[in-house]
Amino acid sequence: MQRVNVWKMLFIVLVSLVLMAGCSSKESGTDEKEKSGSASSNNEEELVIAVNENFISMDPHNTGDTNSNSVQTAMLEGLLGSDEEGQIIPQLAEEYSVSDNALEYSFKLRQGVTFHDGEPFNAEAVKISFERIMNDESLRLNSRGFNLITSIDVIDDYQIKVTLKEPYAGMLTRFVSAKILSPKLVNDSASDIGKTPVGTGPFKFVEWVQGDHLTVERFDDYWKKADRVKKITYKPVPENGSRVAMLKTGEAHVIYPAPVQNLKELESNSDVEIHKIPSTIARYVSINTMKEPYDDVRIRQAINYAVNKEAFISVVNSGYGLPLDSIIPSKTQFYSKQETYDHNIEKAKELMKEAGFEDGFKAEIWGNTNSDTLKGMQFIQQQLKEIGITVEIKSMEEGTLSDEIYGAQTPEEAKVQMWYVSWSAYPSDTTNATKPLFSSSSFPPDGANTAYYKNNDVDKWITEVNQTADPDKQAEIYSKIQSTIYKDAPWIFLGVDEILAGSRSNVEGVFISPTGGINVTDANLK
Amino acid sequence: MIPILFIVSILIFFFTHLIPGDPARLVAGKDATLEEVNIIRAELGLDKPIWDQYITYMSNLFQGDLGTSLKTGLPVSEMFADRFMPSIYLTFMSMGWALLLGLLIGTLSAVFKNKWPDYLGMVTAVSGISMPGFWLGLILIQIFSVQLGWFPTGGAESWKSYILPSLTLGAGIMSMLARFTRSSLLETLRADFIRTGRAKGLKESVVIPKHALRNSLIPVVTIAGLQFGFLLGGSVVVETVFSFPGMGRLLIDSIAFRDYPVIQAEMLLFSIEFILVNLIVDIMYSMLNPKIRYAS
Numbered sequence: 001m002q003r004v005n006v007w008k009m010l011f012i013v014l015v016s017l018v019l020m021a022g023c024s025s026k027e028s029g030t031d032e033k034e035k036s037g038s039a040s041s042n043n044e045e046e047l048v049i050a051v052n053e054n055f056i057s058m059d060p061h062n063t064g065d066t067n068s069n070s071v072q073t074a075m076l077e078g079l080l081g082s083d084e085e086g087q088i089i090p091q092l093a094e095e096y097s098v099s100d101n102a103l104e105y106s107f108k109l110r111q112g113v114t115f116h117d118g119e120p121f122n123a124e125a126v127k128i129s130f131e132r133i134m135n136d137e138s139l140r141l142n143s144r145g146f147n148l149i150t151s152i153d154v155i156d157d158y159q160i161k162v163t164l165k166e167p168y169a170g171m172l173t174r175f176v177s178a179k180i181l182s183p184k185l186v187n188d189s190a191s192d193i194g195k196t197p198v199g200t201g202p203f204k205f206v207e208w209v210q211g212d213h214l215t216v217e218r219f220d221d222y223w224k225k226a227d228r229v230k231k232i233t234y235k236p237v238p239e240n241g242s243r244v245a246m247l248k249t250g251e252a253h254v255i256y257p258a259p260v261q262n263l264k265e266l267e268s269n270s271d272v273e274i275h276k277i278p279s280t281i282a283r284y285v286s287i288n289t290m291k292e293p294y295d296d297v298r299i300r301q302a303i304n305y306a307v308n309k310e311a312f313i314s315v316v317n318s319g320y321g322l323p324l325d326s327i328i329p330s331k332t333q334f335y336s337k338q339e340t341y342d343h344n345i346e347k348a349k350e351l352m353k354e355a356g357f358e359d360g361f362k363a364e365i366w367g368n369t370n371s372d373t374l375k376g377m378q379f380i381q382q383q384l385k386e387i388g389i390t391v392e393i394k395s396m397e398e399g400t401l402s403d404e405i406y407g408a409q410t411p412e413e414a415k416v417q418m419w420y421v422s423w424s425a426y427p428s429d430t431t432n433a434t435k436p437l438f439s440s441s442s443f444p445p446d447g448a449n450t451a452y453y454k455n456n457d458v459d460k461w462i463t464e465v466n467q468t469a470d471p472d473k474q475a476e477i478y479s480k481i482q483s484t485i486y487k488d489a490p491w492i493f494l495g496v497d498e499i500l501a502g503s504r505s506n507v508e509g510v511f512i513s514p515t516g517g518i519n520v521t522d523a524n525l526k
Numbered sequence: 527m528i529p530i531l532f533i534v535s536i537l538i539f540f541f542t543h544l545i546p547g548d549p550a551r552l553v554a555g556k557d558a559t560l561e562e563v564n565i566i567r568a569e570l571g572l573d574k575p576i577w578d579q580y581i582t583y584m585s586n587l588f589q590g591d592l593g594t595s596l597k598t599g600l601p602v603s604e605m606f607a608d609r610f611m612p613s614i615y616l617t618f619m620s621m622g623w624a625l626l627l628g629l630l631i632g633t634l635s636a637v638f639k640n641k642w643p644d645y646l647g648m649v650t651a652v653s654g655i656s657m658p659g660f661w662l663g664l665i666l667i668q669i670f671s672v673q674l675g676w677f678p679t680g681g682a683e684s685w686k687s688y689i690l691p692s693l694t695l696g697a698g699i700m701s702m703l704a705r706f707t708r709s710s711l712l713e714t715l716r717a718d719f720i721r722t723g724r725a726k727g728l729k730e731s732v733v734i735p736k737h738a739l740r741n742s743l744i745p746v747v748t749i750a751g752l753q754f755g756f757l758l759g760g761s762v763v764v765e766t767v768f769s770f771p772g773m774g775r776l777l778i779d780s781i782a783f784r785d786y787p788v789i790q791a792e793m794l795l796f797s798i799e800f801i802l803v804n805l806i807v808d809i810m811y812s813m814l815n816p817k818i819r820y821a822s
Binding site: 050054056057059062064137138144194195209210211212213235236237238239241242245246248249251397398399400402403406423432436442445446447448 | 545546547548551552555556557558559560561562563565569597598599600604605607608609612664667668671672675678679680681682683766767768769771772775776779782784
C-alpha cells in the first residue's frame with residue numbers, strides 16, 4: 001500500500017508540475033496573437049525595437065537613461081524637441097525666444113493639440129507639468145534648471161513665459177527633456193506617471209510588462225499628420241547575440257545597439273541595414289593635474305603624444321569611432337576643432353626629459369570592470385610603456401569605484417591618478433559637456449572634474465558663457481575654453497564613439513540621435 | 527520558520543548595507559554636486575542611522591510593504607509582479623523535464639550497465655553537465671529560432687517562449703539527476719533485499735521500479751530539491767540569453783545599482799522559497815523511507 005502511494009504521489013507531482021507549466025503558459029499565451037514576439041511575427045502593422053537594457057521608469061521627469069527616454073519620446077513631447085543631429089527645434093511650442101540676459105524664456109504654443117486622454121494642451125497644462133518638476137521633491141534627477149525658476153506666467157491660453165533667478169545655459173535642453181504630461185494625470189493620479197504616462201506624442205501607452213516588453217500604439221489625433229506604423233513594441237534584450245538573432249529572424253525590426261562583433265555578418269544580410277551615428281560620447285582618461293608628476297603640463301602632453309589614438313579606435317573600438325579633437329565631441333554645439341596630439345614618441349620622450357622624467361615613472365589607472373574598459377586600460381598601459389611610464393591597472397566594480405572617486409572631499413585627499421571613463425551630454429547642452437568636467441567648482445564630490453583641473457581663465461569663461469543667451473558670444477567664449485583646455489591636456493583625448501544600430505530594410509522613418517535616443521515619430525514599415 | 531526568517535532578514539539587511547558604493551551617488555550621477563547628492567540621500571532615507579533604517583524596514587515589512595526601488599521609484603512588489611510568475615513557470619518546466627528525463631536516463635543506464643543504453647545515457651549526461659548554459663542557449667536560438675523558426679528567440683509571451691530557456695536550464699540538472707540516479711540505483715541493486723526479491727522470483731519490472739528505484743531516490747530528491755531552490759532564484763545567464771523577464775537579472779541589476787529595497791526583498795523571497803523547498807524535500811524523504819519519519 002505504502003509503495004503504491006509513493007509512486008502515485010511522485011507521478012501526481014510530476015504531472016502537476018508539467019501541467020502547471022503548461023496551463024500557465026496558456027494563460028499568458030491567450031493574447032499571443034496580438035503580440036509580435038513570436039517567431040511568426042512579421043506583422044506589417046507592428047514595429048519591434050530591441051534595446052540592450054531594461055527601461056527604468058516611464059516618468060519623464062525622473063529618468064535620465066537613454067532607453068527609458070527613447071520610449072518616453074514616442075509618447076511624450078516637450079515644448080522643444082531635438083532633430084536628427086540632436087539640435088533643438090520647436091515641438092509643442094511653435095516659436096520661442098530667450099531674453100538677452102538669459103533669464104526669460106517665452107513660448108508661443110501650438111494650437112489644436114490634445115493629450116491621449118482627450119485633455120486639451122494649453123499654457124495651463126504646461127504650467128502644471130513644470131510646477132510638478134519644481135515642487136515634487138522626489139523628482140530628484142530632473143529638477144536641475146527648474147529649481148532656478150522664479151515665475152511661470154500664463155499670458156494667454158497659448159503663450160507662456162518662464163523666468164529664472166539666474167542664467168542657466170542648459171535651460172533650453174531642459175525644456176526638451178521636461179515633457180508635458182496630461183494635467184489630469186498629474187493632478188489625479190501622479191503615482192501612475194511612472195507606469196502609464198499620458199502625453200501628446202505620436203504614440204500612446206498600451207502596456208508595460210516589466211523586464212519583458214513595453215507596447216505603444218498610434219495616436220490617431222496626433223497634431224502632425226503622417227502615415228505611421230500602428231503599434232510599436234520595445235523589448236529589453238541585453239544579450240548581444242540574442243538581439244542579432246532577433247534582427248535576422250525579423251522578430252525585431254530595429255536593434256540598438258548593434259554589437260560590433262556581429263557587424264560583418266549583419267552587413268552581408270540583404271534584409272538588414274546598419275547605421276553608424278557619430279555620438280556625443282567622449283572617451284578619455286582624466287589625469288589628476290594636482291598630483292605629481294602630472295601637475296607638469298609637459299608630462300600630460302607627453303602622455304597624449306605617446307598614445308596612438310587611431311590605433312586606440314581600431315583596437316579598442318573595433319574601428320568604430322572618431323578622434324576626440326577637442327574637449328567636446330564634434331556633434332556638441334559650439335564645438336571647435338583643435339590641433340590634435342598626433343602619435344609622436346620622440347616628442348613625448350623629449351617632453352618627459354624636459355620635465356625631468358627621462359626614465360619615466362610608475363603610474364596607476366582606474367576603471368570599471370567592463371571588458372571594454374579593461375581592454376582600453378591595457379592599451380594605455382602598453383602605449384605609455386614606450387616612454388617609460390609603468391602603468392598599473394586597477395579595475396573596480398562601479399559602486400566601489402564611485403566610492404573611491406567621490407569619497408575624496410578635497411583635492412589633497414584624492415587618490416586617483418588616471419581614470420579611464422566616458423562622458424555624454426546632449427548635443428545642445430555644451431554647459432553639461434564642460435562645466436562638470438573642467439570648472440574648479442566641480443571637483444569631486446561636487447562634480448566630475450576628476451582631473452582636478454583648475455584654470456582661473458577657464459573658470460571665469462565658464463561663468464561668463466552661462467550668463468548670456470547670445471549664440472555668437474557663446475561660440476566665441478567656448479572657442480577660447482576649448483583651445484585653452486586642449487593645450488593644458490588634463491585628459492588623454494582618446495576618441496568619440498560611433499553608435500551602431502541595425503534595422504530591417506523595410507523600416508523607414510526611424511532615426512537614432514547622437515545620444516542613442518531612438519526617434520519613431522515617423523516610423524513606418526514598407 | 528519564523529525565527530529563521532527573522533535572523534535571515536537581519537543578516538540580509540546589514541550585509542546589503544555593507545556592500546561598498548553609495549546609492550545616492552549612483553542615483554544622482556557623475557555630474558551631481560555634493561548638495562544634490564545629499565538631498566537625494568535624505569530623500570531616500572539613507573542619511574538616518576542604520577538601526578533606524580532597519581526599524582523602518584522591518585515595520586514596513588510587517589505591514590506587507592517591501593519598499594520602493596531606489597532606481598525606478600516603483601514599489602518593489604510591482605517590480606516583482608511581472609517577473610515572479612514567469613520565473614516560477616520556468617522553474618517548474620525545467621525541473622519537470624529534467625526530472626522525467628534524468629530519472630529515465632539514470633534508471634536505464636543502471637539497468638543496462640556497460641551496455642549501449644548506459645554509454646548513450648552517460649554521454650548525454652556528461653554533455654549536458656559540461657555545456658555552459660550561455661553557449662547552449664545561443665546554439666538553441668541559432669538552430670530553433672534563426673534557422674528553423676519554430677520558437678521565438680526570447681521573451682515570455684507564450685508557452686513557446688518557455689521551451690528553449692527551460693531546455694537550457696534543465697540540461698545541466700537533468701544530467702546531474704541522471705548520474706545520481708544511476709550510481710544510487712547501482713548501489714541499491716547490489717543490496718541483499720534485491721537479491722532476495724529476485725530469488726523469490728519477482729519480475730525485473732517489479733524489482734527495478736518498486737524496490738530498487740524507490741530506495742535509490744533519497745540522494746536524487748536531495749539534489750533535485752537544492753536545484754529547485756536555486757532555479758526559483760532565477761538564472762542570470764538564461765534570463766540574459768533569452769531576454770527572459772525573471773528574478774535573476776533583476777537581482778544582479780539591483781546589486782549593481784545598490785538598490786537596497788529590491789536586493790533585500792528579493793533575498794528574503796529566495797530564503798522563503800528555499801525554506802519551503804526544504805520542507806517539501808523533508809516530507810518526500812519520509813514518504814520514500816518511512817524510517818526517517820519514525821526516527822523524527
